[in-house]
Amino acid sequence: MRLTLGRLALAITSMVALAFLVPLAVLTRQIAHDRALGEARQEATAIVVALAVDTDTRLLDQAVASTAAGSAGRLAVHLPGQAAIGASRAAAADVDESARSRRPTTVEYAGGVAYLQPSLLDGGRTAVIEVFVPDAEMYRGVWPAWLALAALAVVLIAGSTLVADRLGGRLVRATRELAAGARRLGEGDLSVRVEPAGPPELSDAARSFNTMADGMRRLLDAERELAADLSHRLRTPLTALRLDAEAIPPGPVADRMLQAFDLLDDELEAIITGARASTGTRAEHATDLVDVLADRLAFWSVLAEDQGRRSTVVGGEQPVQVPVPRGELILAIDALLGNVFAHTPEGTAFLVDVSARGLIVDDAGPGIADPAAAVRRGVSGSGSTGLGLDIAQRIAQSAGGRLEIGRGRLGGARVALLLPGVPRPRG
Numbered sequence: 257m258r259l260t261l262g263r264l265a266l267a268i269t270s271m272v273a274l275a276f277l278v279p280l281a282v283l284t285r286q287i288a289h290d291r292a293l294g295e296a297r298q299e300a301t302a303i304v305v306a307l308a309v310d311t312d313t314r315l316l317d318q319a320v321a322s323t324a325a326g327s328a329g330r331l332a333v334h335l336p337g338q339a340a341i342g343a344s345r346a347a348a349a350d351v352d353e354s355a356r357s358r359r360p361t362t363v364e365y366a367g368g369v370a371y372l373q374p375s376l377l378d379g380g381r382t383a384v385i386e387v388f389v390p391d392a393e394m395y396r397g398v399w400p401a402w403l404a405l406a407a408l409a410v411v412l413i414a415g416s417t418l419v420a421d422r423l424g425g426r427l428v429r430a431t432r433e434l435a436a437g438a439r440r441l442g443e444g445d446l447s448v449r450v451e452p453a454g455p456p457e458l459s460d461a462a463r464s465f466n467t468m469a470d471g472m473r474r475l476l477d478a479e480r481e482l483a484a485d486l487s488h489r490l491r492t493p494l495t496a497l498r499l500d501a502e503a504i505p506p507g508p509v510a511d512r513m514l515q516a517f518d519l520l521d522d523e524l525e526a527i528i529t530g531a532r533a534s535t536g537t538r539a540e541h542a543t544d545l546v547d548v549l550a551d552r553l554a555f556w557s558v559l560a561e562d563q564g565r566r567s568t569v570v571g572g573e574q575p576v577q578v579p580v581p582r583g584e585l586i587l588a589i590d591a592l593l594g595n596v597f598a599h600t601p602e603g604t605a606f607l608v609d610v611s612a613r614g615l616i617v618d619d620a621g622p623g624i625a626d627p628a629a630a631v632r633r634g635v636s637g638s639g640s641t642g643l644g645l646d647i648a649q650r651i652a653q654s655a656g657g658r659l660e661i662g663r664g665r666l667g668g669a670r671v672a673l674l675l676p677g678v679p680r681p682r683g
Contacts, residue, residue, distance in 0.1 A: 265420030266413065273409040284401045292394045293362065293371060296387035299325045300360075300373035303333055303385045307375050311383075316341050325387050334384040336377075345388045346370040355382040367391060430454025434462055441465075444654050446473045494520060512558060543585050545576040545675075549610055552589045559597060566605040576612055578675045580655045588651045591644040592617040592671050598644070600668065607666055614657070615673040618664030627661035648673060 306319035316333050320326035320342040332344035334351050344351075350363045354372040363370045368390035375383045430453040437450040449466050452459035494517065501513040553569065560567050578585065592615065596606045600621030609616040624630050631645045648671075649659040657675040664670030 262417055262421045262424060265424075266417045269413045269416040273412055277405050277409050280405055281402055284405070285395060285398050288395050288398045288401075292389045292396070293369075296325065296371040296389050297360070297373070299323050299331060299387050300371065300385040303331070304373065304375045307333070307377065307383055307385075311335065311377060313338070313341060330388040330390070332386040334386060336381045336383065340386075342386075343388075344386055346372060346386045351384050351386065355384050358382060369394060427454050427458070430458045430462070434458065434465060437462075437465060437469075441469055441472075443656075446476065516555075516558065542577040543580055543582045545578050545585065545615060546572045546610055547575065548582060548585050549589055549608070549615065552586065552593065553608070556593045556597070560606075563597070563602040565597075565603060568605070568607045570607065570609040571611040574612075576610065578614075578655065580651060580675065584651045584654075588648040588673055589615065591648040592673060595644050595669075595671060596621070604668070605666060607664070614675050616664075616670060617672075618666045618670045619668040620666040621668035623663055623667075624661055624669045630661060631659065645671065 302323055303316075303319060306316060309315075313335075316335075320331050320333060323331055325331040326342055329343040330345075332340045332342035332346075334340050334344070334355075336355075345365060345368075346363060350361075350370070351372060354361050354374055358374045358376070360374070361372045363372065365388075368388055371387045371389060373385040373387070375385060377383055433453065434450050437448050440448040446469060449469060450462040452462040498514075498517045501510065501517060504510040504513065549572065553567075557567065580588070593606075593608075596604070596617060596619045600606075600619050604619055604621045606617060606619040609618070631649045645659065645661070652659045652673055652675065655675055657673070660670075660672040660674060662670045662672075
């Protein structure tokens with residue numbers, strides 16, 4: 257864009273310069289021509305004065321020699337019936353015609369122009385003063401003037417192009433900053449703001465962009481507050497269920513139910529806390545994937561034991577920090593583990609692999625025939641809403657990662673939650 261503006265300024269300035277300089281060049285040439293003829297006219301006038309005083313040949317010869325043109329051999333006096341006094345270059349016919357017409361004339365010859373000035377003498381005779389102006393004298397100073405005009409044109413064009421480039425640079429920088437801000441906002445960075453700069457239109461667009469970003473942030477925060485409120489409303493029926501569970505006689509079933517209620521209460525608290533976190537501060541903290549996975553496996557292992565599922569955990573010796581809020585990471589992990597329990601028969605084994613690569617869940621079930629449909633809301637094809645894996649995919653994408661679905665090492669489905677900076681899993 258900056259190059260285009262520079263080219264446009266160059267083209268416009270060049271056309272304007274040509275529109276002014278071409279007539280100036282022609283005018284300069286004409287001025288030089290008129291100046292040369294004016295000087296010749298002054299030389300002839302001096303001889304006319306001498307003729308008015310005396311027509312003696314010796315005096316006229318001295319008068320001719322005293323002039324600049326005469327000393328240069330470019331002036332002559334033609335008296336009737338006498339030879340020319342001085343150096344003559346005009347044709348006799350042209351001299352006679354000037355004498356008959358008694359009007360000053362100019363006649364072009366090879367190498368210059370002859371200026372013929374008639375002068376009346378006593379007795380009705382007519383003398384003709386000839387001043388020859390060579391081409392070099394006729395256009396003296398034209399080339400330097402043209403070179404000066406050309407240099408002026410170059411300076412004007414270069415200056416205007418430089419100014420346009422500077423102005424275009426401000427415009428391009430402001431445009432690029434606005435485009436970069438829009439790109440970052442599209443990638444999910446709601447904290448991005450653009451400094452208004454450049455022309456008034458771009459400054460107004462930048463302020464409108466900032467207003468839009470603030471509005472989007474407020475709307476998302478409002479939605480999260482609503483989600484937190486809805487989650488909080490679950491506490492009432494949960495409390496009633498806990499009271500009923502506590503009324504059950506002591507035993508393994510009562511212990512598992514109370515443990516499940518404790519875990520559910522902790523999860524509701526985590527969801528409410530995560531949902532109420534501001535959009536601008538949610539991405540400022542990293543979460544330990546290994547720690548959250550350990551908590552979730554404690555919850556799902558109870559159900560796995562009841563259903564006779566053999567579970568295997570690989571990795572987890574070192575913490576794995578990921579740029580996902582704890583509440584969202586819990587949702588993603590539950591979506592991956594819940595997918596195994598929801599879509600495989602009881603007794604189906606599963607494997608959880610956690611490392612710096614991310615989180616991978618394999619199962620020994622029938623697999624996923626259509627991976628694209630599995631992450632499409634409402635089109636799961638397995639009798640479910642299709643929200644689980646879609647939620648996990650959106651969480652991964654919001655953090656700059658991705659969700660991959662394929663065939664796992666146990667023969668069934670493999671769902672990999674890949675987060676920023678982790679390579680593609682092998683095998």
